[in-house]
Amino acid sequence: MRRVDPRQGIVGHQSENRAGWRTLGGAAQPQGRDGAAMPARLHHDLDLRRHGLFTPAFGRQTSGLVRTQIQAEPELASRGEEGGTIPYSSEVAESAAQGFELTVVAPAFNEADNLAELARRLAAALQGVRWQLIVVDDDSPDGTADTAKGLAQSDPRITCIRRVKRRGLAGAVIEGALASAAPYVAVIDADLQHDETLLPAMLAELREDRADLVIGSRYVGEGSATEGLSVVRGAGSKLANRLARLALRADVADPVSGFFMVRRPIFDEVAPKLSVQGFKILFDLIASRTNPIRIVELPYSFRARYAGASKMDSMAVTDYLGLVLSKLSGNLIPPRALLFFVVGASGLIVNLVIAKILIGLHVPFAPADAIAAILAMTSNFLINNEVTYRDRRLRGLRLITGYLRFCALCGVGLIANIAVAALVHQALHVNSLAVVAGAVFGAVWNYGSTSVAVW
Numbered sequence: 001m002r003r004v005d006p007r008q009g010i011v012g013h014q015s016e017n018r019a020g021w022r023t024l025g026g027a028a029q030p031q032g033r034d035g036a037a038m039p040a041r042l043h044h045d046l047d048l049r050r051h052g053l054f055t056p057a058f059g060r061q062t063s064g065l066v067r068t069q070i071q072a073e074p075e076l077a078s079r080g081e082e083g084g085t086i087p088y089s090s091e092v093a094e095s096a097a098q099g100f101e102l103t104v105v106a107p108a109f110n111e112a113d114n115l116a117e118l119a120r121r122l123a124a125a126l127q128g129v130r131w132q133l134i135v136v137d138d139d140s141p142d143g144t145a146d147t148a149k150g151l152a153q154s155d156p157r158i159t160c161i162r163r164v165k166r167r168g169l170a171g172a173v174i175e176g177a178l179a180s181a182a183p184y185v186a187v188i189d190a191d192l193q194h195d196e197t198l199l200p201a202m203l204a205e206l207r208e209d210r211a212d213l214v215i216g217s218r219y220v221g222e223g224s225a226t227e228g229l230s231v232v233r234g235a236g237s238k239l240a241n242r243l244a245r246l247a248l249r250a251d252v253a254d255p256v257s258g259f260f261m262v263r264r265p266i267f268d269e270v271a272p273k274l275s276v277q278g279f280k281i282l283f284d285l286i287a288s289r290t291n292p293i294r295i296v297e298l299p300y301s302f303r304a305r306y307a308g309a310s311k312m313d314s315m316a317v318t319d320y321l322g323l324v325l326s327k328l329s330g331n332l333i334p335p336r337a338l339l340f341f342v343v344g345a346s347g348l349i350v351n352l353v354i355a356k357i358l359i360g361l362h363v364p365f366a367p368a369d370a371i372a373a374i375l376a377m378t379s380n381f382l383i384n385n386e387v388t389y390r391d392r393r394l395r396g397l398r399l400i401t402g403y404l405r406f407c408a409l410c411g412v413g414l415i416a417n418i419a420v421a422a423l424v425h426q427a428l429h430v431n432s433l434a435v436v437a438g439a440v441f442g443a444v445w446n447y448g449s450t451s452v453a454v455w
């Protein structure tokens with residue numbers, strides 16, 4: 001299978017399944033009139049025509065740009081070196097006025113020191129493409145939003161969405177992508193771990209209609225993660241990939257990659273189903289799709305961070321496990337509900353341990369059990385507030401009113417639990433089944449009602 005690597009401007013020759021160009025779903029090749037594969041920079045020019053963007057007027061304005069790109073290619077590489085600048089020109093404003101073809105969404109939390117370099121590298125990599133960058137910041141204390149808006153002052157292709165009182169990579173990506181009006185949306189980390197020079201090749205796959213989703217993959221061909229991930233993180237990433245492949249109906253080598261490009265209508269369609277919590281939006285996107293999509297994976301090497309520190313933590317891992325389990329349940333149980341049930345199970349342990357301690361201290365059974373139950377409910381509420389609903393955490397007075405509502409609703413849940421258990425016992429006369437039915441009903445009630453009335 002012949003392939004073009006636009007980054008090198010060469011025409012390669014590779015067999016269909018040769019590592020490095022992993023294609024899921026048949027794909028036509030970019031070809032010239034004589035049937036030969038074309039250098040990317042030439043078929044880029046053709047793309048503009050095919051997409052109806054190369055109107056005579058637009059052609060006059062942009063053909064110079066395309067030609068400049070071809071002539072300036074050796075120079076382009078040197079401009080891509082650190083420290084160089086991409087001057088803003090009237091051509092940028094003209095192409096922006098035509099509408100962007102590609103939105104690059106960069107979720108950013110405490111990435112102020114990376115943004116100027118990110119913008120510079122995108123400009124170098126995407127010459128001749130009508131691109132925009134949307135930085136989605138979650139009110140980072142390091143002034144990420146101020147930095148992004150400072151860059152936006154001198155380059156209209158850059159926008160910043162500053163979210164307040166919210167946290168989460170997946171939610172940030174969703175909001176950035178939903179703000180796009182471009183036909184194609186890419187997601188890239190703001191810390192420069194992803195290789196932005198792959199973007200033109202990813203775009204070519206979509207423009208040439210060879211794919212609906214293109215993944216920058218660390219686990220095909222010459223792709224690698226050794227530079228950007230420690231040994232432990234590397235092992236974790238491979239495990240996460242294995243779990244994801246279990247839950248997916250697609251054979252994807254790197255379904256937890258944070259670097260991908262997709263047709264915007266696909267994202268728009270799937271967006272309401274995506275979980276706003278968590279780190280692995282690509283996995284969610286593939287798992288939540290309704291129609292089959294063509295996926296292409298292109299290799300890249302995951303680099304070390306440019307500046308700043310990783311935000312991946314145990315909560316991100318917990319969220320991911322919840323997401324995989326939720327998908328394995330066929331979306332029956334939302335990831336948040338799974339977490340809520342795990343917290344509920346921890347409450348049961350708290351209840352048992354405290355009751356045992358109090359009874360050991362010769363407190364009569366009834367008050368001992370009541371105190372243990374209240375403490376278990378309190379610990380459930382606090383853990384759920386800190387973990388399950390950490391993105392909507394209650395504070396101050398709302399913490400107290402939320403706690404009272406939580407206790408009242410769980411009290412109703414307990415009554416419902418007992419009532420359902422009694423009914424099932426009456427009907428089937430099986431103790432264990434009655435207890436389980438009551439507990440499940442109570443847990444579902446507790447989750448459903450508190451998710452609406454407390455958080």
Ligand SMILES: Nc1nc2c(ncn2[C@@H]2O[C@H](COP(=O)(O)OP(=O)(O)O)[C@@H](O)[C@H]2O)c(=O)[nH]1
Pocket residue numbers: 106107108109110111136137138167168169172188189190191193258309310311312
């Ligand atoms: N807006 C936003 N961005 C985030 C959040 N968590 C992580 N990010 C960004 O997502 C990208 C990947 O996160 P990173 O910490 O580098 O994860 P790692 O590469 O797996 O270590 C980076 O650009 C982060 O700044 C968040 O809560 N909100």
Ligand SMILES: [Mg+2]
Pocket residue numbers: 189191193305310
């Ligand atoms: Mg990173």
